Amino acid sequence: MPFKRPESVLVVLYDEHHRLLVLQRDDDPDFWQSVTGTVEHGEMPEETALREVAEETGIVLFPQQLKNCHQINRYLIRKRWLHRYPPGTQYNTEHVFIAQVPSTANIILTEHLAHEWLSKPLALMRLWSPSNRDAAEAFVPGPLT
Secondary structure (H helix, E strand, O other), X not given: OOOOOOEEEEEEEEOOOOXXXXXXXXXXXXXXXXXXXXXXXXXOHHHHHHHHHHHHHOOOOOHHHEEEEEEEEXXXXXXXXXXXOOOOOOEEEEEEEEEEOXXXXXXXXXXXXXXXXXXXXXXXXXXXXXXXXXXXXXXXXXXXX
């Protein structure tokens, strides 16, 4: 199996009620996250984001639904996942996107055990990754009051 590139996308999905879609990883049930995935050779991050949302949730987004947050995170790769990357790789670069999707969207999980729609405060408590929590906090709008 070829090594993964240390470049990925994070796509935070939220609905019209400002709830976030969180996904439970199948390889670590304590790890809840938004959609993520590796940028493949020849792909632009926006293309990866659209592909990963479709692959992980079954939701097909139109490019205009995807908002590039123009934030790029750099973080240490978890030790348990280093074997997936070329030797000597320690850091991953992550491009951040958000998209609003209907709460009635039919979620079809292919890489996760479960999903939940959570209010922003509850999602922030559930999300494992600091970069995921930071993106949800900064870019998912709250309800208008």
